[in-house]
Amino acid sequence: MGLEAPCCFKLDHINIFKMDNFIFKADSLYCEDVNIRDIAEKYGTPAYIYSKKTLEENINRYKNAFSKKDNLICFSVKSLSNLSILELLHRNGFGFDIVSGGELERVVSAGGDPKKTIFTGIAKSEEEILNGIKKNILSFNIESESEMYRIESIASKENKTVDVAIRFNPEVDSGGHEYIKTGRKKDKFGIFLDQIIRFVEHISTSKHLNLIGLSCHIGSQIVDLNDYKITAKYIKRLAEEIDKFGIKLEFLDLGGGLGISYSNLDTPTPKELADIIEQELEDRAEKIILEPGRSISGNAGILITKVEYIKDKYLIVDSGMNDLLRPALYQAKHDICNIEKNTAESSEWNIVGPICESSDVLAKDFKMSAKEGDILAIKTAGAYGHVMSSNYNTRRRPPEILVDKDQYKIIRKRESYDDLFKNEMEIED
Ligand code: LLP
Numbered sequence: 001m002g003l004e005a006p007c008c009f010k011l012d013h014i015n016i017f018k019m020d021n022f023i024f025k026a027d028s029l030y031c032e033d034v035n036i037r038d039i040a041e042k043y044g045t046p047a048y049i050y051s052k053k054t055l056e057e058n059i060n061r062y063k064n065a066f067s068k069k070d071n072l073i074c075f076s077v078k079s080l081s082n083l084s085i086l087e088l089l090h091r092n093g094f095g096f097d098i099v100s101g102g103e104l105e106r107v108v109s110a111g112g113d114p115k116k117t118i119f120t121g122i123a124k125s126e127e128e129i130l131n132g133i134k135k136n137i138l139s140f141n142i143e144s145e146s147e148m149y150r151i152e153s154i155a156s157k158e159n160k161t162v163d164v165a166i167r168f169n170p171e172v173d174s175g176g177h178e179y180i181k182t183g184r185k186k187d188k189f190g191i192f193l194d195q196i197i198r199f200v201e202h203i204s205t206s207k208h209l210n211l212i213g214l215s216c217h218i219g220s221q222i223v224d225l226n227d228y229k230i231t232a233k234y235i236k237r238l239a240e241e242i243d244k245f246g247i248k249l250e251f252l253d254l255g256g257g258l259g260i261s262y263s264n265l266d267t268p269t270p271k272e273l274a275d276i277i278e279q280e281l282e283d284r285a286e287k288i289i290l291e292p293g294r295s296i297s298g299n300a301g302i303l304i305t306k307v308e309y310i311k312d313k314y315l316i317v318d319s320g321m322n323d324l325l326r327p328a329l330y331q332a333k334h335d336i337c338n339i340e341k342n343t344a345e346s347s348e349w350n351i352v353g354p355i356c357e358s359s360d361v362l363a364k365d366f367k368m369s370a371k372e373g374d375i376l377a378i379k380t381a382g383a384y385g386h387v388m389s390s391n392y393n394t395r396r397r398p399p400e401i402l403v404d405k406d407q408y409k410i411i412r413k414r415e416s417y418d419d420l421f422k423n424e425m426e427i428e429d
Contacts, residue, residue: 020299021051022379029339029377033406036304036339040375043399043410045306046319048386050411052404054300055085059092062292065274069281071288074118076256077103079293079383080301082400084411086110089296095138097256097291101128104135114138118253118289120167120217122147122188129154133162141167141215141253143190148199148209155208165213165253166191166199170234172218172227190216196238204245211247214238217255217291225268225276228254232280239284252281253289260298262380263335270295294383301382303398304339305353305362307374313350315370320353320360322395324381325388328359335379336363344369351376355393386412391420 021032029036031051039049062073074095077086081103086096087110095116096107107117114135119128122143129151132140142148142164155162169190191199203211218231235252242249254277259267270292277288305319326332336351346369353360362378370376389397396415401408 020380021054021057022302022377024341027341029337031302031403031408034403034408036302036377037375039401039403039408040304040306040339043401044414045304045375046323046398047304047414048301048381048398048400049304049408050080050085050301050382050400050402052088052402055088055296056092058296058300059089059094061270062094062290062296063092065270066278066288067274068278069274069288071274071290072116072251074116074253074289074291075296076291076293077106078387080297080385081106081387082411083110084402084409085297086112095289097293101125101131104128104132104137108135118165118215118291120215120291124150126150126154130158133158133160139163139165139213139215139251141165141213142199143167145191145195145199148202152206152208161208161210163210163212164203165215165251166196166203166211167215167217168193168196168234168238170216170218170231172230193234193238197241200242200245200247204247211242211249213249213251213253213286213289214242215253215255215289218257220257220294221259222257223259223265223267225272228273229276229280231255232277236281236284239286249286251287251289252284253291256291256293256295258292258295260295260380260383262333296383298383299380301380301385303378303381303385305376305378307370307372307376308354310370310372313348315349315351315376317351317353317362317376319378319398320355320362321357322353322355322392323389323398324362324378324385325390326381326384327362328357329388333363334381336366336368336376337379338368338370339375339377342369344371354395391415394420396420 031049032053072095074097075089076097090112096112098104098119099121114137117137118139118141119132119137120141140151167190169192203209214235261267303324305317307315308318309316321328346367348365348367351363351366399410399414400412402411
């Protein structure tokens, strides 16, 4: 995810994912009509802050993306899984892409519709499959032969016929960083093209499995739409092969992965993606499913953090890889700015967190002006931010706050120390 040099709030490129409702009014950073400082004073730092308006704008871009094809947009729960956010997506008619039993519980708790929920993931346990069957989810996206037999056997014990899709691996090398590529032959996801027909043959004779779709997900932070074009061509070819079995598929699922701008990158829109899909799959009758995560949640969130100390070139802040893992794990670059503009001369800083790891660096050689006590905003932190946080070094996960115009509401409290210790037990004598 090597992007350009960080720069805060440059709006010289017109890019939809840069228009995120975190803007300066006079000298202070606002989220919609709320001064970020007010939130920091009320709830402390570090804290995640989301803009409802930005989420809704991104939601509407997907709602309006397709002009011809019937479609279902399944929000990828793993990117931002707070119940209030999932509820907002459900109210907008979205389905969900889940990868664990826990995510299914989240969808249900948020009022989401299991019938609009697809279950992907390579390691579905017996318990997770049984729960998915009982909740009557839309489809299990099968990722291996063993999983196919496991689902069949559980369905048989339950005396049910279960709807499934095959997640194929289109052998496309796509995605922003080695760790988030998923569609190549060497990747652990999906089923290779040469094996699929065997799966179809088995499912077509099974009393307990019903093939209703084809699915894939080629990677994340994809900015070249040609990768989707290739994938659409593959899915079409496969669907034509499946036609020969007399099977009528209900959906073709092209996964998530649409990239966003972390600084000044021009990225494709959901509409441009949908146009390509509609063009390539024009003569297919199936409903189209997409599984976007980052392109809905990414630019809707920031993480605020306080400068505790300044030491040499280091700005030492109260948040680090425990709250936002992306810079340490993928060398991801996020724009960062001081929430109050000041006239002090800027210098180049290494912005580092409190964790006892040398990789706990939020940004390197980052030019900004800041002094001890200032609050910084790390931008585009809505996706894979809070969800990837941990308690490493026994730090409490930060709160999440949702801004709606001039109002804000806490949608997840900061953890207490009791929360951290509650599952631990004394050694018995
Ligand atoms: N569908 C499946 C099957 C996925 O595995 C993923 C993401 C998505 C949809 C959503 O992809 P999106 O639209 O958000 O790109 N932690 C990494 C990203 C890992 C993505 C994992 N799979 C990051 O922070 O960049």
